[in-house]
Amino acid sequence: MSETQTAVKGIEYQAGLEGIVAARSSISFVNGEKGVLEYRGINIRDLAENSNFEETTYLLLHNHLPNQRELAQFTTLMAKQRVLPHSVREAIHEFPVGMHPMVALQAGITMLAGEDYFTDEIGSQRNNIRRSVALIAKVPAILAAFERNRNGEEPMPAISKYSHSENFLFMMTGERPHPLAVKIFDKLLIMHADHSMNASTFACRVIASTLGNLYSSVSGAVGALSGPLHGGANERVLRMLYSIGSPENVEKFVDEMISTGNKIMGIGHRIYKVKDPRAELLQAMIPQLLKIKGGEEWQMLYKTALKLEEVVTEKLSQKRLYPNVDFYSGIVLEILGIPVDLFTTVFAMSRVVGWCAHWVEQVTNNRIYRPSQEYIGDHNRLYISIEKR
Numbered sequence: 001m002s003e004t005q006t007a008v009k010g011i012e013y014q015a016g017l018e019g020i021v022a023a024r025s026s027i028s029f030v031n032g033e034k035g036v037l038e039y040r041g042i043n044i045r046d047l048a049e050n051s052n053f054e055e056t057t058y059l060l061l062h063n064h065l066p067n068q069r070e071l072a073q074f075t076t077l078m079a080k081q082r083v084l085p086h087s088v089r090e091a092i093h094e095f096p097v098g099m100h101p102m103v104a105l106q107a108g109i110t111m112l113a114g115e116d117y118f119t120d121e122i123g124s125q126r127n128n129i130r131r132s133v134a135l136i137a138k139v140p141a142i143l144a145a146f147e148r149n150r151n152g153e154e155p156m157p158a159i160s161k162y163s164h165s166e167n168f169l170f171m172m173t174g175e176r177p178h179p180l181a182v183k184i185f186d187k188l189l190i191m192h193a194d195h196s197m198n199a200s201t202f203a204c205r206v207i208a209s210t211l212g213n214l215y216s217s218v219s220g221a222v223g224a225l226s227g228p229l230h231g232g233a234n235e236r237v238l239r240m241l242y243s244i245g246s247p248e249n250v251e252k253f254v255d256e257m258i259s260t261g262n263k264i265m266g267i268g269h270r271i272y273k274v275k276d277p278r279a280e281l282l283q284a285m286i287p288q289l290l291k292i293k294g295g296e297e298w299q300m301l302y303k304t305a306l307k308l309e310e311v312v313t314e315k316l317s318q319k320r321l322y323p324n325v326d327f328y329s330g331i332v333l334e335i336l337g338i339p340v341d342l343f344t345t346v347f348a349m350s351r352v353v354g355w356c357a358h359w360v361e362q363v364t365n366n367r368i369y370r371p372s373q374e375y376i377g378d379h380n381r382l383y384i385s386i387e388k389r
Ligand code: COA
Pocket: 016, 228, 229, 230, 231, 233, 262, 263, 264, 265, 266, 267, 268, 269, 270, 271, 319, 321, 324, 325, 326
C-alpha cells in the first residue's frame, strides 16, 4: 500500500507537480486560459513591440523600467562584460567539435565559476544582480566562440557599440547582420526571457535553494532546458517540418502521430489552453523575414507549418492543443541562419535572464526545496544472504 511521507494535509501526489504552487514570485505572470504573459506586470506584446533585450533584462532583474541614464549605464555594463576569460576561451577551443552546443554552454557557464573570486558568496541584492549581468552578457560569447571553433575559425571579439543581439549574430558569422534581422532576433530574445515556473526555472530555483552558486544553478537549468519536452522542442520542430516536406503531406503525418500516440513537436503546453502569445508574435515575424531573406525552401517550410497548425487544432481540438513558443521560433531561427543544433542555446541565451532573476529572488527569501513523496515500495523485507538467493 502506498504511503505519503510528511505530506501537507489535503495535498495529494500530482504527476509533474501540476497545479502545485512551488514559489512566490513577482517576475512573470502567465494566464493560460487567456493567453497572457507579463514580465513584472508588463504585457509581452508591449515589450516585444517597444522594448529591447537590454531594457527587458533590466526590467526583469530590477523590477522597474530603467530611465535613460540607468539604461545607458546598464548597456555599457553589459558591453564591458562580453569578454570571456582566457581559461574559458581556451577550454572552448578544446571542446570536441561533435559536442552538442547545449552541453558546451553548460560547461562554459560552469567554467565561469572558476573565474569568479566570490563564486559561493551570496552577496547583497545589488551584487547578485551585477554578477547576473556579467553572466548574461557572456552567454552569446560562449556560443559564438564554440560555433566558430567547431568550424575551424578564430573567435570574433564583441564590438562595444553593437547591441547584445547584434553582437551575437556578428560574433558568430564575422559579418554585420541586416538591421531587420537584428530587430527580429532581439524580439525573439525578449519573448524567451522568462516564463514563470517552467521546468528549467524550477531546476534553477531548487539548486539556488540549497544556496548553490549562480553558475551551478544556471548550468543545471541549461541541462533541464535541453530536453525535447522543454527547450529542445524548437530544434525538433524544424527537423519535423523538413521531414513532412510540404502541406499535402501534413494530414497523413498528423494521423500517423495520433494513431501511434506520438507527440507533435511544438504543440501543446501545460499552462496555455489557447495559442501561446509568443507563437503568435513569432509567426508574425516570418513574412517580414521572408521579404529580406526570401527562399523557396523557407516559403514551403512556413506553408507546411501553417497547414500543420490548422490540421492539429482541428483534429485535436477537444484536447485544446495549440502551437507553443517552439512551433514558429525554429523557422525564424532557420531563416536567420542559425544552425539547427544551436536553436535551444538561443533559447538559453535569453532565458538565462529569467534564471538569474529567479536565482536572485530565491536566495533573497530562501527556504530549501524538500518535497515529499508517495512511497510505493515494500516494507519489512528480509535480507537474504548472497549464497541463499
Ligand atoms: N501532440 C499530440 N498530442 C499531445 C501533444 C502533442 N504535442 N501534447 C499533448 N498531447 C496530448 C497527450 O497525448 C494527452 O492526451 P491524452 O489525454 O489522450 O493522454 C493530452 O494531450 C495531455 O498531454 P500531457 O502530455 O499530459 O500534457 P503535459 O502538460 O504533461 O505536457 C507538453 C505538456 C508541452 C510537455 C506536451 O504538450 C508535449 O510533449 N508537447 C510536445 C513537446 C513540446 O513542444 N515542448 C515544448 C513546450 S513549450
